Amino acid sequence: MGFNWLSEPRGDYYTRHFVPTPEAEGDRLILNLGPQHPSTHGVLRVVVEMDGEYIMKAEPVLGYIHRMQEKMGEVKTWRQYLPNMGRVDYLHALAWNWAYVGAVEKLAGIEVPPRAEYIRVITCELNRISSHLLWWGAYLLDLGAFTPILYAFADRERIMDILQMVTGSRLTYCYYRFGGVSADLGEGFIQATRDFLKQFKTRIPMFHDLVTGNMILRGRCEQIGVLPLEMARRYGATGPVLRGSGLAYDTRRAEPYSVYPSLDFQVPVGVNGDAMDRYDVRLAEMTQSIAIIEQALEAMPDGPHINPDVHERLKPPAGEVYYAVEGGRGKIGVHLISDGGPRPYRVKLRSPSFCNLQLFAELAQGTLLADAVSILGSLDLVIPEIDR
Amino acid sequence: MPGLAKTIKGLWSLIVGLGVTGVEFFRPQLTVHYPRKEVDNLATYRGHIDLVARDDDPLTPRCIVCRKCVAACPSGCIAIESRLVGAEPGGDARELSLAPGLIVTGSHAAPPPRQKIRREVAAFHLNYNLCSLCGLCVQTCPVQSLAFSREAYLCGSSRADFEFELLERLRRRAPAGGQRAA
Numbered sequence: 001m002g003f004n005w006l007s008e009p010r011g012d013y014y015t016r017h018f019v020p021t022p023e024a025e026g027d028r029l030i031l032n033l034g035p036q037h038p039s040t041h042g043v044l045r046v047v048v049e050m051d052g053e054y055i056m057k058a059e060p061v062l063g064y065i066h067r068m069q070e071k072m073g074e075v076k077t078w079r080q081y082l083p084n085m086g087r088v089d090y091l092h093a094l095a096w097n098w099a100y101v102g103a104v105e106k107l108a109g110i111e112v113p114p115r116a117e118y119i120r121v122i123t124c125e126l127n128r129i130s131s132h133l134l135w136w137g138a139y140l141l142d143l144g145a146f147t148p149i150l151y152a153f154a155d156r157e158r159i160m161d162i163l164q165m166v167t168g169s170r171l172t173y174c175y176y177r178f179g180g181v182s183a184d185l186g187e188g189f190i191q192a193t194r195d196f197l198k199q200f201k202t203r204i205p206m207f208h209d210l211v212t213g214n215m216i217l218r219g220r221c222e223q224i225g226v227l228p229l230e231m232a233r234r235y236g237a238t239g240p241v242l243r244g245s246g247l248a249y250d251t252r253r254a255e256p257y258s259v260y261p262s263l264d265f266q267v268p269v270g271v272n273g274d275a276m277d278r279y280d281v282r283l284a285e286m287t288q289s290i291a292i293i294e295q296a297l298e299a300m301p302d303g304p305h306i307n308p309d310v311h312e313r314l315k316p317p318a319g320e321v322y323y324a325v326e327g328g329r330g331k332i333g334v335h336l337i338s339d340g341g342p343r344p345y346r347v348k349l350r351s352p353s354f355c356n357l358q359l360f361a362e363l364a365q366g367t368l369l370a371d372a373v374s375i376l377g378s379l380d381l382v383i384p385e386i387d388r
Numbered sequence: 389m390p391g392l393a394k395t396i397k398g399l400w401s402l403i404v405g406l407g408v409t410g411v412e413f414f415r416p417q418l419t420v421h422y423p424r425k426e427v428d429n430l431a432t433y434r435g436h437i438d439l440v441a442r443d444d445d446p447l448t449p450r451c452i453v454c455r456k457c458v459a460a461c462p463s464g465c466i467a468i469e470s471r472l473v474g475a476e477p478g479g480d481a482r483e484l485s486l487a488p489g490l491i492v493t494g495s496h497a498a499p500p501p502r503q504k505i506r507r508e509v510a511a512f513h514l515n516y517n518l519c520s521l522c523g524l525c526v527q528t529c530p531v532q533s534l535a536f537s538r539e540a541y542l543c544g545s546s547r548a549d550f551e552f553e554l555l556e557r558l559r560r561r562a563p564a565g566g567q568r569a570a
Binding site for chain 2: 076079080081082083084087147151154161164165168169172174177182206209210211213214215216218312
């Protein structure tokens with residue numbers, strides 16, 4: 001008679017969900033992926049019940065880096081809340097910047113000069129490329145390929161240098177302001193962006209040669225984590241996760257904002273909804289972002305980069321507003337309620353990673369542990385955005 | 389047969405990938421080895437804020453102590469101490485204007501000349517521990533008295549190391565023997 005640790009009611013609230021049934025006892029193993037695990041970028045914990053190498057049940061546990069971003073909105077003035085936006089999703093910070101300033105502009109009826117709209121498109125798309133590049137490198141790192149992240153970072157560093165010229169930061173940008181952007185693009189920025197795009201166009205085929213065709217990668221991605229469209233809809237998935245399942249839903253097209261209607265770009269979609277499709281969609285999106293930036297650089301008019309009439313102590317009229325933009329991971333929505341005062345009455349942030357993570361419990365059921373890591377990576381989760 | 393074709397294609401994919409790495413192996417190194425070399429993007433680096441001196445006086449900041457930056461800061465990093473200058477030691481100019489009923493003056497006496505009183509920075513504290521470098525203070529300043537420093541290599545071992553007194557920093561930065569312009 002040995003000590004049967006499985007029947008011991010130990011562990012915390014989450015692991016106690018996983019007490020195995022008497023008939024399965026002895027064969028099952030309860031395992032914590034995370035909170036600190038190399039395959040989860042950030043502190044995400046997934047409790048999994050394993051039968052051998054197979055996952056019987058998985059449950060994501062959130063909240064390890066909850067920072068009360070929404071509550072903070074209620075104690076800061078409308079303008080003071082701006083730097084928070086760069087910290088919700090640190091990889092595509094400018095999209096969050098945009099969602100918040102867009103919501104406030106809609107609520108207060110602030111006009112944005114055309115040049116500022118183009119500057120936002122250019123910088124936001126550059127940021128999207130850098131976000132996808134980091135995902136690409138980190139995902140392949142999860143799957144055991146070390147070199148790609150070095151190639152991804154070589155290009156990402158260049159994007160960060162370019163964005164540093166105007167924003168002053170490399171990661172947690174706070175660049176957009178109500179009615180425009182905080183600094184105008186100089187000739188140096190435009191030239192550096194053109195040079196980068198020219199060179200980056202040759203890098204994408206190189207990325208494909210390096211790994212996309214690789215038989216090991218295909219073995220780890222094809223037919224892994226097949227996400228039916230119906231299920232993606234049920235969980236409210238957006239972004240490349242949804243598009244990988246075959247629905248061409250892109251906020252830039254579905255709910256057009258800014259100058260996107262005048263720009264010509266495609267919305268890449270997948271066919272099977274497996275991890276490989278999500279991979280392909282993201283790589284194709286980088287190509288589309290290049291096209292968008294090139295058009296925006298051509299079409300960018302002269303003029304002011306910020307509306308000078310916006311008051312420092314902005315008090316939008318009472319009311320509520322919802323504004324959504326397309327981020328690197330999906331639809332970013334900001335819902336604001338104003339009581340006409342100097343601070344928001346309520347801020348609600350809709351983060352795409354939160355919805356995309358919920359899929360995982362169902363998607364991982366019955367897969368191999370190694371495949372679950374591949375699925376988790378293919379969802380491109382940013383943990384601070386999940387917890388907010 | 390399709391299995392064999394697939395295997396050959398798969399093996400070829402590995403060779404293509406190795407080809408990419410092989411070519412890259414002979415390219416110049418991209419890594420910048422820090423203590424020996426420096427990255428080339430420090431010119432656009434945005435460090436903590438610093439006071440900007442007046443054009444005519446390298447020892448005095450442009451600041452007019454309006455405290456707009458204090459109100460704009462999301463994290464409460466900035467605290468300004470000020471003093472009044474221009475008032476006479478007795479400070480009677482102010483009292484006169486505040487309580488005219490208490491002062492007995494002859495009907496023929498001319499009112500005392502108005503004194504030009506202005507506020508001056510006595511100390512400008514920045515708690516860089518809390519700063520998120522959003523730039524709202526720099527953008528708000530009506531007299532462009534704030535600018536970002538280029539301090540890329542800032543390190544310290546305690547919180548106190550990042551609590552700066554910006555007026556002192558401005559005076560230290562001023563050219564040696566900098567005198568108040570006449």
